[in-house]
Amino acid sequence: MNVKNGSTTFLKVIIFLIGIAVFALGIFWLPVIAINDAKAHPGDYWLYPFLGYAYGCCIAFSVALYQVFKLLIYTERNNAFSELSLKSLKVIKKCGLTTIFFMVLGIVTLMVIAKVTGDDAAGPIALSLIGILVTSTITVIVDVLQKLLKNLLNTKLENV
Numbered sequence: 001m002n003v004k005n006g007s008t009t010f011l012k013v014i015i016f017l018i019g020i021a022v023f024a025l026g027i028f029w030l031p032v033i034a035i036n037d038a039k040a041h042p043g044d045y046w047l048y049p050f051l052g053y054a055y056g057c058c059i060a061f062s063v064a065l066y067q068v069f070k071l072l073i074y075t076e077r078n079n080a081f082s083e084l085s086l087k088s089l090k091v092i093k094k095c096g097l098t099t100i101f102f103m104v105l106g107i108v109t110l111m112v113i114a115k116v117t118g119d120d121a122a123g124p125i126a127l128s129l130i131g132i133l134v135t136s137t138i139t140v141i142v143d144v145l146q147k148l149l150k151n152l153l154n155t156k157l158e159n160v
Helices: 003-040 047-076 083-117 122-159
Strands: none
Touching: 003 047, 047 083, 083 122
16 A cells, blocks of 8 residues: 555545534434424424524535545546546535535524524624635635646647
């Protein structure tokens, strides 16, 4: 096992562990929160849109993790600069945009709830904005990589 395979194996293990954490969040933690909130506040349905947004983010993040895992497999097989990698980068970018969309929906919902109830939602909104900043940064990096790979593949095809 050379250094390249060792580092891709390490990254695949890390991605797998992150995937398990996201799976545990969606299967175990989010339903418990919903059940506890339903018991604590019967007849109050404000949590359910956020539960849907959280599941949407979890699904988009899981799909993006799977695509990153596939990119690492392509790298191991010396196939990193291919159309398959380009397709994976496109899917990762779409997943990032989907996650940002769900976060913006969450912010809008928080603002409406804060207006109706008179509560202060500055903390959760600030955390959501930080999440949008991080996700948009990653999405921009993936977009730049996608454009570079597309240009590389186009020049490769023109030279052949």
